[in-house]
Amino acid sequence: MPERIFIGVAWPYANYEIHLGHLVGTFLPADIFARYNRMRGREVLMVSGSDEHGTPITLEAEKRGMEPQELVDLYHGIIKRNLERLGISLDLYFRTSDPNHKRVVQEFFLRLLENGWLYEKDVEQAFCPKCRRFLPDRYVVGRCPYCGYPEAKGDQCPMCGRLLEPQLLEEPRCALDGTPVEFRETRHFYFKLSKLEDRLKEWFFSKDVWRPNVLKYTENYFREGLRDRAITRDIEWGVPVPIAGYERKRIYVWFDAVIGYLSASMEWARSRGEPERWRDFWQDPEARHYYFIGKDNVPFHTIIWPGMLMAHGGLNLPYDVPANEFLMMGKKRFSKSAGVGVWLTELLDHFHPDYIRYYGTLVIPEGKDSSFSWADFVNVVNRNLINGYGNLVHRVLTFVHRHFGRSPEPGELDEVDREMLSKLEEVHGRMTELLERVLPREAFKHWEWLVGEANAYFNAKAPWAQVKENPGAAGTTMHVLLTVVRGLSIMALPYIPFGASAVLRHLGVDPTEVSWDQALEPFPAGVEIPEPTPLYKRIEVPTPPEDFAILDLRVGQVTHVEPIPGAEKLYQLVVDAGEKFKVVAGLKGIYEPEELMNRLVVIIANIQKAKFMGRYSEAMLLAAEEPVSLLTPEKPVNPGLPVKGSKFTPSPLPGRRVKLSTFRKMRMEVVTIRSDGVVGSRGFEPVRDFEIPEEWVGRKGVAFFSQRGPLILNVEDRVLIVPDREVEDGTPIV
Structure with missing residues (x-):
């Protein structure tokens, strides 16, 4: 792996707060990957931000009788606070309404124009005769020409994922009032994506680390042939087009939003007093770029954004796009626009952030959709986290404190002891391999298995009997368990950082300085072990009448x-x-x-x-x-x-x-x-x-x-x- 890793996390719309699906699909796996790589000694830059332009913002603002800026100010703050409460370790959470972002977007636009990648074209755009205005693509709904879904939007079908244009929809109508739309002529800038098809194909087919779902989605677009895409729109809310005669038009949100990865990196460098530091991540060919997104954003990150970067020149292309599938509730997917979901504010107001992260890890939709239910959430947290890891930690620390006060000197290890330590080494190696491949959920299953093995080892060794008959043997048992508990806690830091950090501090380890490979080091003798308190409390579920x-x-x-x-x-x-x-x-x-x-x-x-x-x-x-x-x-x-x-x-x-x-x-x-x-x-x-x-x-x-x-x-x-x-x-x- 390289010494520098850039991680871009999909930017949520600031038209409402985010739900558990956003967390497990993008932010949580990205944070696990970032924390793991920092523990490997690599330099990591992880950025995200609020997407504050586009149709979802203006739609929600109109519905609430608010100005768009009022709406995004409200939800940007809520989203940012909730991510901080969850311990998502972003280096910067930025926003597209920031003047510095707008400047970077306009400079990017002008660079593509100067390089000959943009052209003007008179086109027909959807117009609502009742609203008396041109409609952005997402304001137009109709039947998808590919899968027949009746509520497809003018830019993309949420059912089959195909990129669309309003003209392709059957029976297109205004999303605001249902009026059939008319198509009227207007002028816009277009991006010559079709001219990049051969270069993009050559780059794409060199990818051997991408997930099968990402490869499949992207291949579908190449099969149909790439089309040039409009990058300006007749709207009032967004980044102004820096060209005379376009004062009443704005840069299209899809073009604007992906440039946020670059503008956020520049803002991070500027805020550190090192304005050129962003170049270490964007212009060093050895630095790897990872983009954590949902599957509905795949073509924007595997075709359009790489095409924009190629047209710009001098900037790193994505190394991997570990896109996840959807989180489901019953038969419906979590969706902000449909109001289906469990919202982070509600979760955080009632549950420890580690509970959310632990359960969230186990429902990361790696490779296929996963499902959420409240009963499953409660059972997993109580059974796996609290009765499993929490109980193991409390048993071990309580026993050592009560009978030794300090970590004991080990005697000669028997076969069962060596087998337990071998399991720690095996799980560490397997987790390392899977995390390098950006499969945090699969890696965590091995961690859970090791917790079960450690509890079984504790029971089989019965140190409560050993300490009466052979204190030295009990000391050896507890040495093995302290080594395993510390190893488990180090490997848990990317997943449940709050509880794992508390355990490590109790063991005399600074969680901010520990490295990933220290999980395998034998626990030293003579470390004072204070009396512990329970790490977590069980979830007691109030049953409704x-x-x-x-x-x-x-x-x-x-x-x-x-x-x-x-x-x-x-x-x-x-x-x-x-x-x-x-x-x-x-x-x-x-x-x-x-x-x-x-x-x-x-x-x-x-x-x-x-x-x-x-x-x-x-x-x-x-x-x-x-x-x-x-x-x-x-x-x-x-x-x-x-x-x-x-x-x-x-x-x-x-x-x-x-x-x-x-x-x-x-x-x-x-x-x-x-x-x-x-x-x-x-x-x-x-x-x-x-x-x-x-x-x-x-x-x-x-x-x-x-x-x-x-x-x-x-x-x-x-x-x-x-x-x-x-x-x-x-x-x-x-």
């Missing part, structure tokens, strides 16, 4: 409203709650169609299906009864989020449907929240086993009255569910 647990309550967004002919009060709605539901609702005459369109609502997603006027209803909207007032989150949130009752998330059985008659027997009503309970139709009732947030006190809310008392409905980040109109306390929810 049975009556509340059966309801699949979700936030949804109304995406379609249609009056049902012949029905006096009924609308046919389509509600996006992570998946699309057709809902029949008796709201005609109470809400106008335009009032309902794009509104956030609360649904029971697993209510028994019903038929009204020949139309099926697959879910049920919740509303206060009189006056009819739809339930909604008090702040904008992503559709698909589960609705909690106080601290409890419902856990309905898959496929189980709740009868309407069963729901009618439940009590759910509008309440006023107090510091210790709620006031509803039966006066004050205390809330148990839940600390009511101060900002809720005195507010209107909705409570489900369970077998254990009232549960206050809310979604992540303590966002209350509220009626959208003024109603009295005690008004039932129907």
Whole structure:
């Protein structure tokens, strides 16, 4: 391996916070790899940042009534803090709205223009006659011409991953209001990617370290032939085009964002007072570049970014692009735009960062999609991390402290002792090999195996009996175990740095100075071993009351409203709650169609299906009864989020449907929240086993009255569910 390694981590959009899928797909494997290489004595530069331009930003800002800069300032801060809380050891977390990034992007653009790689072209671009504006590619949706997916975006199909253009979509329409788009002429700069096809192929087919999925995705694009790509757009938010006559246009976000790897490296060097240091990583041909991304970003990092670097000249090309597959929740992939995911703020507010990193490592989607479930998270943390590693550490340190006070001098090793140390050496070698190949999940499985072997060795040796009959033999056993525990903790530093560092400090080892190969060194005699405290606490899972647990309550967004002919009060709605539901609702005459369109609502997603006027209803909207007032989150949130009752998330059985008659027997009503309970139709009732947030006190809310008392409905980040109109306390929810 070379002495210098550059690691680029995919830049998340700053239109919301990031979820566990972002962590396990990019940031966590990158951090494990970076920490490992630093421990090998290599110089590592790892950068990432917030992608603050592009359609997802402007869409979310419009939805919230905010300026784009306000939105990105908010979420850049949240994302950065959460990565720091998780111990992601980035050398710099940058942002594309920074003036220095914009300068680097414009210089890169001009360099390509001077080198003859850009040209102007009159093209037809999607235009929405209702919005009266040109639409960025992601504002256009339609049917994918390759796989038939009906909700493909104008730049890429999320189902098959093909890069697209709006003109290729079948039945293209505006993503904002569903209006069929028109194509009108405009002028843009294009990048001559097609002219680089032969050079890119020659470079690509020299790659023998890339993962099969990355090779397959990239080969598909070459098979179709590379097309020139537009790098400017008729939008207002982004990096200005540094050319006269283009004042109202911006550099396209895909071109802008990937240059962030370079601009962040330059900013890192500048912030250190060594403005030319970035060149050590970008212009030294021996330095290797690794890009940690999700599979939907493969072509941008294996074709487009390398093509841009070739056209620029004088900059290193990617050495490896260890792209991961998707993290799934049931049959749906984690998706910020679809609102499917477990968000890092929520995880970090409730769990030790090592719990998240440990479990996250085991679900890194290396080679194929992996799945998340809360039950699996709890079981893995309690069984593997706490009962496995945590218990081993506590047993060993407690025994040594109690019986020796210091690490004992070993006697002659027997065959079982030598076999245990041989297993440590074997696992160290296997982990080294796999981490060099950027397979952190596979490497960690060997570490887990060694934890089990060490616990089995402890039990087989029975030092509690040895210390009575032969203290010297007990000392030898503990010498072996101290060597293994220290070795395990050194090899765990890239994975669970908080706990592993605490163990090493307890053993007299500075975790910031230790090297990877020190994991194999025998533990020295005479080191004081203080009395330990348990490294971690078990996760105790609060089980929701049975009556509340059966309801699949979700936030949804109304995406379609249609009056049902012949029905006096009924609308046919389509509600996006992570998946699309057709809902029949008796709201005609109470809400106008335009009032309902794009509104956030609360649904029971697993209510028994019903038929009204020949139309099926697959879910049920919740509303206060009189006056009819739809339930909604008090702040904008992503559709698909589960609705909690106080601290409890419902856990309905898959496929189980709740009868309407069963729901009618439940009590759910509008309440006023107090510091210790709620006031509803039966006066004050205390809330148990839940600390009511101060900002809720005195507010209107909705409570489900369970077998254990009232549960206050809310979604992540303590966002209350509220009626959208003024109603009295005690008004039932129907």
